Amino acid sequence: MLAWRMSEQAGARFQQLVEIMRTLRSENGCAWDRQQTVKTLRPFVLGETYELLDALDRENYGELKGELGDFLFEAVFLARICEEEGRFSIADSLQAVSDKLIRRHPHVFDTEGKASLTPREVKERWEDIKKKERHDAGEPEKTLLSGIPRTMPSLLRAYELSTRAATVGFDWVKPGDVLDKIDEEARELREAVATLGATSPEAEEELGDLLFAVANLARKLGVEPEAALRVANDKFQKRFDDVERRVTSKGERMRDLTLEQLEAHWQVAKVTTKDTKA
Numbered sequence: 670m671l672a673w674r675m676s677e678q679a680g681a682r683f684q685q686l687v688e689i690m691r692t693l694r695s696e697n698g699c700a701w702d703r704q705q706t707v708k709t710l711r712p713f714v715l716g717e718t719y720e721l722l723d724a725l726d727r728e729n730y731g732e733l734k735g736e737l738g739d740f741l742f743e744a745v746f747l748a749r750i751c752e753e754e755g756r757f758s759i760a761d762s763l764q765a766v767s768d769k770l771i772r773r774h775p776h777v778f779d780t781e782g783k784a785s786l787t788p789r790e791v792k793e794r795w796e797d798i799k800k801k802e803r804h805d806a807g808e809p810e811k812t813l814l815s816g817i818p819r820t821m822p823s824l825l826r827a828y829e830l831s832t833r834a835a836t837v838g839f840d841w842v843k844p845g846d847v848l849d850k851i852d853e854e855a856r857e858l859r860e861a862v863a864t865l866g867a868t869s870p871e872a873e874e875e876l877g878d879l880l881f882a883v884a885n886l887a888r889k890l891g892v893e894p895e896a897a898l899r900v901a902n903d904k905f906q907k908r909f910d911d912v913e914r915r916v917t918s919k920g921e922r923m924r925d926l927t928l929e930q931l932e933a934h935w936q937v938a939k940v941t942t943k944d945t946k947a
Contacts, residue, residue: 827884
């Protein structure tokens with residue numbers, strides 16, 4: 670009973686959001702909202718995505734609640750523009766994703782389904798079903814990796830590419846194997862820099878190979894690399910800010926200090942900011 674009431678409330682509130690968007694785009698609505706197109710909304714969609722990811726990384730569920738709402742709003746906004754252009758409505762989008770989820774989870778929704786499938790088996794069946802869907806729709810044959818957008822952040826794309834490849838068994842057995850690969854790529858990068866120069870195309874290529882291997886290690890460790898790098902970025906910034914404040918508080922300039930002096934400040938900052946993650 671409680672679950673039904675929650676579902677009913679969610680439906681009513683989603684409909685309220687749809688109607689608010691309809692009003693904002695109407696003649697008596699907001700001039701700015703009426704001016705937007707699917708192209709002008711792109712940076713806002715991207716911005717809301719990163720704000721949502723930030724709330725997830727910090728496990729701030731109070732902010733996550735609001736960011737999910739903002740994320741939904743961008744979806745409703747885009748769908749409203751498309752509806753006005755006679756393309757589709759948000760209802761069509763909801764129906765499409767519902768149909769897709771049911772179709773791609775036969776082990777759950779079919780009467781003869783096998784709910785005991787392992788996560789790996791589920792992923793394998795998911796890819797098989799997608800391939801059959803494209804074939805039935807008469808779409809050109811796609812490769813396993815062709816559906817991963819090139820516009821994704823490169824580190825995340827490397828993670829997704831290797832994840833897809835792993836579904837058919839193209840993968841290292843254990844994390845230690847990837848660490849060995851990282852060592853190999855690091856040696857090749859050193860050789861390229863030493864023999865061809867730091868700015869050579871070969872050095873750039875070897876650096877890319879090294880980063881790709883690191884993304885694979887993140888996958889094997891069960892870590893999303895973009896999230897891990899965001900944590901490292903925040904840690905570096907806080908420590909560097911601490912160093913800068915210490916130096917300027919003494920009336921000195923960072924550029925006037927030696928590397929050894931800066932390193933000494935850095936070691937202090939590592940201690941004073943060690944609880945940053947907590």
